Amino acid sequence: MVDLIKNFKSGPLDVYRKKSTFDWKKLKLFLESEEVIKYENDLYEELQQYSEFRGNNVTVQRTFEEERIVAARQSNLLRNIKLLSLEYTIQNFKFPTTANRIRTQFIPSAAIKFTVSNTLFVNAIYSLGTGRHVKFITDIENGKISGCYCLTEIGHGSNAKGMQTTATYNKERQVFILNSKDFQAAKCWAGGLGQTATHALVYAHLIVNNVNQGLHCFIVPVRDPDTLLAYPGITVGDMGVKIGLNGIDNGFLILNNYEIPRENLLNKLGDITDDGQYVTPFKDKNKRHGAALGTLSGGRVMITAMCEAYCTKALTIALRYAAIRRQFGPTEDNEVSLLEYQTHQYRLFPHLATTYVLRVFSTWLVEALYKFNIETALGSNKDEQAALGMEIHAISSASKAVAGWITKYAIQECRETCGGHGYLKAAGIGSIRDDHDANLTYEGENYVLIQQNSNWLLKLWPLILNKQEISSPLESINFLTEALNILEHSKFNIYNIEEICSPKAIIDIYQWLVCYLLKKTYTSLQDKLTSQSHFWAKSSIQVFKAKNLSTAFIQHLMLQIMLQKINEAPEKPIRDVLLKLFALFGLCSLEGHISTLYEGCFATTPQLATLREEAILMLCSNIKNDAIALIDVIAPPDFILNSVLGSSDGEVYKRLQTAIFSSPQSMSRPSWWEELKPVAKCKL
Template sequence: MTDLLKDFKSGPLDVYRKKASFDWKKLKIFLDTEEGVKYEIEFYNELEKYKEFKNHDSIHGISFDEERRLALHQCFAYKSIRLHSLEYQLGNLIFPSISNRIATQFLPSAAIKYNVSITLFVNAIRSLGTERHYHFLDDVEMGNITGCYCLTEIGHGSNAKGMRTTASYNKEKKVFILHSENFEAAKCWAGGLGQTASHALVYAQLITGERKYGLHCFVVPIRDPKSLLPFPGIIVGDMGEKIGLNGVDNGFLLFNNYEIPRENLLNKLGDVSEDGQYITPYKDPNKRHGAALGSLSGGRVYITGMCEAYTTHALTIAIRYAGIRKQFGPNELTEVPLLEYQTHQYRLLPYLAAAYILRIFSPWLITVLYQFSIDAIMGNDKELQAQQGLELHAVSSASKPVAGWIAKQAIQECREACGGHGYLKASRIGDIRNNNDANLTYEGENHILIQQTSNWLLKFWPLILNKKEISSPLKSVNFLGDSLNILQKNKFSATCIEEMRSPDNIISTYQWLVAYLLRKTHTNLENSMKSKDVFWAKNENQVFNAKNLSVAFIEHFMLQVTLSKIKEASEESVKNVLLKLFSLFGLWSLEKHVASLYAGEYVSGPQFVTLLENSILRLCSDLKDEAIALIDVIAPPDVVINSVLGASDGEVYKHLQSALFSSPYAMSRPSWWQEIISLRENTVQSKL
């Protein structure tokens, strides 16, 4: 298998590549599997065959309209590649995460369009619809229609239950009547809605008779597929230029008593009969809501993977640049690469460790999502579906914000770590930063979204007090059943760096931390509710409590999943370097929880902080010589990196010179040069 992976071109980075303690090819195969590596190679080979992925000037920029047009062409070319790739021939569940990563790094706008207009649109119909909706799937596959996903409204974002768009059933006409009471009820930000979608999945409050049954999903024709002109009763438009991802046509949509057939309700979780009776297989509305939440988790799961892709892209540039760029030294004759400096190691290498944690966790989570979708389509075990839907919702509601914050901070640190050259558009880091920025908001604003996780976790504390067994389908909370024992007996006991960085110590510390924050948050909430209603009590229990609980929970779960994967490694050198990354991420993440560890008396005195700091710095030093090879494992090809600072050959200054000299503005006189002369002359005359 290692013969399939090509060696990197010899160059300035060889110095570090030769220092690595492991074979980068073996590590890549371990992470992505043999089938995954073959699939990735095949995918890149297919991309090279399409003109849509060549000759677009991403360094010097293209017009807004051309960016839209190019993204559309790339979206359909990408669809064609996936339809004919191994993903559909073999159905391997690791393939979607690989293709999602490739698309995010290489064609970010097209990736969004594909994931929304095709993947999300199709998967939602499969998960929430029945046989009567399969013709929509056929139309998407044949290219007759394109879709979009309309949940958010102008006046409501993360609060899905507060959406105001209504779908009232008329039993005489046997239709649902969609209506937007005002502009605040307009659907907005839906990708593909602005200019290109012919159909929309619209979430609206279902009303039949005089009763509301909550949010349900409808397939709604919005434009004539042949002319792209909107149907009467609809106002649809584009959101305008954004700070990134302008190839995606985000739009807004209003309804004026717009009629759709009764059959357009996606009815797996709830239906309306011809005579207006509401029917659902779920007696408990919360369980129906739980199953629906699982289906709504897809976007957050994919965003978790996108954040890893953007983080890896930026780190590839910054770490390779750090291995080449030299500054200062012990004497005037010797300059030292940035990667040798402790401050630079601390700035970048914890984010490299984070990228690896996400690289393992996000494909695992996507696999879980795919299996959940398959089970939903097959109608398997509705009770388990409801439980797993709630857990998947809680996990993705934390993984998406935490992955987004990691990516945001990592990309900005990479920009700054590359100095002035990192500010050049040709470095590509600015584009990565702008494109990633949307991950912090869509599919739920992070600070609001992560509250969903703490709300779910808080339900377990009464069970803990009653010494009930706690288990969940994904096993993210199974350890909580032992919380009382953990809080009583677990105390910090490491006496040296080796003990401090051990996986057992890190996992043990995190389990105590999650249990402590859960108890603290629940206690504070109960006390607050003595004088406030539930809403305000929860509102005033977020900072230092509920948010920290959700962050610690998902960090522990990411580490849990990662450690399980690492234990599968048969190559000792691969296992050892992954354990170093595991420990660095774990200890670096614990830095922000130090106050809680002291407040709960898990630790006392200065020894813990001293060991924590020394362990992090030691791990950074240990990983310094591994960093280039570690980046080689997860880096995209040069054509995707597309950065003068991050090419695999390490020839930074040659690429920089070429980019500067080839710029259309480099050595040309501006067309308005006479205005410069005139302004100077006028300035002189005014002074006289």
């Protein structure tokens, strides 16, 4: 099976590759499986067949219009690749994660355009629609139409319930009349909407017989597929130049008494009868909302996976460069590589550990979402699906935020550890940083979004006080059944580095943290409710309580999923190196929780802080010889990495010379050189 994985070309990186304590090919097989690696190899081979994907040089400066043309062409090509079709990827739950990662790392703008139209748009129809909507999916797959996803409004983003777009049902004509109240109600930032989408999934408040039935999703024709001209009653346009990802035509949409047929309502969760009455299979409105939330989570789940893709790409560049770059040494003629320095290890290795955790976690989360979408499409147990949808919503709200923040810091650290050369566009890190920046905002601004998780958790504390069993479909909160016992009996009683690095010790710390922060946040909320409204009371507990609660919760879940994966490892060397990454992620992520651990008397001596620091440095030192092999396991191939610093052959300086010498401005005289001539002074 290891024959599926090609050897790297021999070169300067061999020094570290030979020091590895494990077989990197076996670890890759364990993480991804033989089936997924075959899929990767086939997809890599096919992507290189198309001229539109070749020469994707990061040093090329494209105009705004050129960015749009290239992304549109690449996105259209992706539609024609069988390996990326919904039918093909759905055969294995891991294929969507792999496909998303490869697209994100290779052609980010085109990847998002493609994903929005062919994944989010289609999955929403599968999940929320019925048989009458299959024609739209068929048209997407055949390239007759292209879709986009319209939730956010100019004046309302994360507050979905505050959306102002309405869809009023006209019983006589059996149509919905869609309206944007004003410019603040305009749908905005929808990828693909700006110039190319022909159809939009529009979330609007459904008004039936003067009763607001809440947000529902509608398929809205926006442009004529033959001309790409907007239909009457539609005002649609582009948001303009952005910081990054300018290949995506993010757009706005204003609806003015725009009519669509009754059949265009995605009607699985709610429908209009022939006699004009609203019906829903959910007696409890909150359960209908919960089922809808699972579908709305698709974007946040994919962003969590995108964060791992960006992290992997940036770290591949930074770690390989660190192994080659030599600076200072014990003697003037004996410079050592940056990878040998403690400071460099501390700056990069925790992010390497995080990337592995994110890869395992995001794969698990994407699989959970796909299973949810399939079960929803099949109309399985609605109560269970509502609970699962709510849990996926809560998890993805926290994971998208925390993964986004983690990746932001990781990419910036990678840029800085590459020194001046990392500032070159040819290094490739700058474009990763710009493209990732949007992940911190879209699908919900992180600080607002993470509150969705804490709101969900806070409802559990009264159940805990009543000693009720706590459980959820994905088992993310099951440990809270023992919350009172954990708070009463868990204390830090560790006196050596080896023990603090153990999975049990780390999981115990995080479980205590979640339980303590849940109790602390709930108690604070109740105290404030005595003098404040619920709105302001909840707003005033966010910074040091609710946000920390959600962060600790998702960190614990990531560790839990990572540990489950490690326990499946086929041999000791693989298990050992993954346990080092597990411990490094767990201990480094405690950085923001140290004061809480002492405040709550989980720890009462300096031992926890001291041992944690010593353990982190020990783990970094122990990971050093495995770092290049670890990044080789998850690194994208060179044609996707596209970096003069991070190539798998390690020939940094040869590639730097080629890039610098081949630059159009490298050794040419500027066309405006005559303007630099001294100007003769006028005599008085």
